[in-house]
Amino acid sequence: MPELPEMENYRKMLTANILNIPISNVIINREKSINMPPADFTAGILDSKVIFIERRGKYLIFHLNNGRRLLLHLMLGGLIHLTRGDEERPSRTTQIEISFGDQVLYFIGLRLGYLHQLSAKETEEALSQLGPELLDRRMTKERFVDLMKKRRGSLKSLLVNQHAVAGIGNCYADEIAFHARIHPAAKVQSLSEEQLGQLYESVHHVLKEATEGGGYMEMPFTKDDTLTGQYNDQCKVYDREEEACVRCGTAIVRTEIAGRKAFFCPNCQHEE
Structure with a gap:
């Protein structure tokens, strides 16, 4: 999607x-x-x-x-x-x-x-029930951390919950968790303030990089469009089951969290 x-x-x-x-x-x-x-x-x-x-x-x-x-x-x-x-x-x-x-x-x-x-x-x-835009200039790190502290449940479930935060789905939830070195099944309420701060930085890094890279759509927008879909090859964990982690070489694992598929590195990302 x-x-x-x-x-x-x-x-x-x-x-x-x-x-x-x-x-x-x-x-x-x-x-x-x-x-x-x-x-x-x-x-x-x-x-x-x-x-x-x-x-x-x-x-x-x-x-x-x-x-x-x-x-x-x-x-x-x-x-x-x-x-x-x-x-x-x-x-x-x-x-x-x-x-x-x-x-x-x-x-x-x-x-x-x-x-x-x-x-x-x-x-x-x-659109009244949508959560806030995470790339909005008003979404400071402090506001983001405060927002996350009020939530419970797995990181993956929170990031894809459109009522909590708007715009993230399966792919970028996994990519953000990987960049932040947090297991997608980690409980948000158990994350430290330092981890939540890193999560904020990872959200910005991944979403901006993916946008600049054209996202992962399969079809060009126009005949001469060479940007759309190019980020698909830059994903680090999403849909990369059994491929080597780009950081440590460990095989990427696929699991299910609350009925959604999730990809992560078992060596780089920990629940605790």
Whole structure:
């Protein structure tokens, strides 16, 4: 599932390509991917312009000049692709297609994900239960540590809990825990203040590095996009079962924590 780095990467590229270009066509191939009848959805955005794109956790919010919003959550398997001019459309099945002049933005794999058209108030309500943004400049180390001290349970479960903190999923939870040298099953309430401080530094390091590295999406955003997906080869533990740890050479282990798969180094990361 796309996480904060993937969605932030998409936000930047979308901002560079589709802002202030009138929406000239809308095709809905799967009605369950939207939240209203296709004719109403189309009428609400046709000829409008995207003037700003915001990321909140794993969501993207497209702000339209008519006051409406498009709220995107890709969920598992979702991705987006932009073509220009006479470039070939994606070979995969698309659920929604939105044209911005001669550019077409394809929403692919939205079997669980969705693109909802909402008012500003409805968007705010839809996102009201999300936890804080860990890369927000207001999230200081002191505030982060205080936030963590109020939580209980395993580190992995906490990091992927969108009500606790927004934007982190299975991949980066494991990468953050590895960077901090903390076992993903370690109880948050048992971590020292020093460990929580290191966790803060690891969150910033991993999420910023992954964003700059293009995240781990499998398909380029555009035909000439060479950044998207490049971070997949930089993951240290996620999906690296039995591979050698980059720090100590010990084989990476896969386990389950509260029903979620987790990858870690049994030598570098300890529960206590």
